[in-house]
Amino acid sequence: MATEASGVKRSIIGELPTREIPLDFLKKITNQFSDECIIGSGAFGKVYKGVVEETSEVVAVKRLSESSPVSRDTAFKNEVLNIMALNHENIVKLVGYCHESQKKVVQNNGRYVVADIVECLLCYEYLPKGSVHKNLFEIPGYMNWETRFKIIKGICQGLCFLHKIPIVHMDLKPENILLDDNMVPKIADFGLSRLFGQDQTRQRTQNVVGSYGYIAPEYLYRGEISTQSDIYSLGLMIIEITTGEKHIPERNEPSARKFLDKVREKWTPEYIVSNSLYASLGAEYLEQVKACIEIGLECVHPERKKRPSIDVIADKLNGK
Template structure:
């Protein structure tokens, strides 16, 4: 593939590995954004200086890369929404490589699997909420909460609804204006519109953010995402990280329920006036409803959005942490 003059808008949906090698400088450590057990993530720089994110899926990932690739490409390629990360291209290319088996090296066909999506310069919500230099005022936090909820609403109300099943602050990316975009659909499922609940034997996700019925029984529904959403709203509103060592985060939830009274909110958000304080209180209340153990007691995404829209919009901006 010729690279001269290639722009983000002109990228074809399927890319050769040679092209991705070129724009990442052979997957240079200097361009690496992060690495974990399931993938290595790089910046890819196009000829005109535009940046794209290149995710190289690991062959020995806890979630098979074929499944993650299928989820990402089939579920979100082509989706357009201001609060969903745009998938722009992919690569799935077999290559002969030397692999070691029982102290012997043999040539085997290994398929390189890569995904490309738009680059969000502010990075993850997790980094911005809990990083060393994180200072986000309440007005921005409230905007982020509403944006995430709009993204979830879009996914859940598609003609063939999509359940994310991996919502957490690390999978929410922020653009230059601090607008949130939901990313990483590796665990996602397309949910038949005639289904309300489903049992799966493959329980994968993020410990601390998984709904208890999914974690312990493999039962998934739209309310599984609502549970995870509640924990994210809770973290954004309280500025306290869900660091519970329990898989279902009940210790963290119980602490918020007990401690975050209006008196606590006023002491933490000292510069907010009444309307802003009421916004914080309402968001914490919504979050606590979302993390009810009984999933039938959790609100729908429609209810959450309508309640957020009904809150006063002209809150005083709080510049304190």
């Protein structure tokens, strides 16, 4: 990713004295946050491709929006404090951050005034393949089963790591799982994440935010947060990745009940064997498909306590 000097790879960002990156530097590598550099956007802001000319180093720069689901400062703190120290193959790496104010002349009630404008930015490793959503539902062509199963197992490994801390992600969905060159999945976008105390298993909130369809019912209707909130979202993702069918929430129906009922009815063992996607698979792979459907449906049980833990899910995927 970076050029070599005297046989040693250099990284300008890696050579910074702290992980706090100057705003001017991030402006420079994104061409002043130009539209041509945008590689993604979501509820929390836009993501830009940043290229360091001196080394050809590539990073992803997220510029947090003031209109995000939670306050911009809260989202910034969640991302920085919850994932800065994390080091796992299936968790996106946070390279650095920027929280800097600059004085600008702005209009206020018809008058021009000098104001401090705060910018909140996060700098991540660049993952060229994009999201699971993009690769599964937007790019023409078929993603083979081995790749799908590898992605499912990788997501579960990353979530297992998070839940041992414990960190609850709170916004798991295909758009927030990014893929590297080798299709290794990495959990990203921790703007809604919660870090629990050592003996804490649940929290309550009145401010329910997230992605409709992927929100666990106890959180959606009662504001209850636990690691099992993530398990529900994970189950829906496993089903989508396995079936290749996308859940599209209805405007007046925030749950995924209708989609899940359809999956239960349609994706029987007999259908899996006869399905054109998997008809050519050997017995071992067909068992993996069946197991993923079963696990996914167990994960989306409406009762939190009846969902499996991430450890149990990982063991099942590994054939234990």
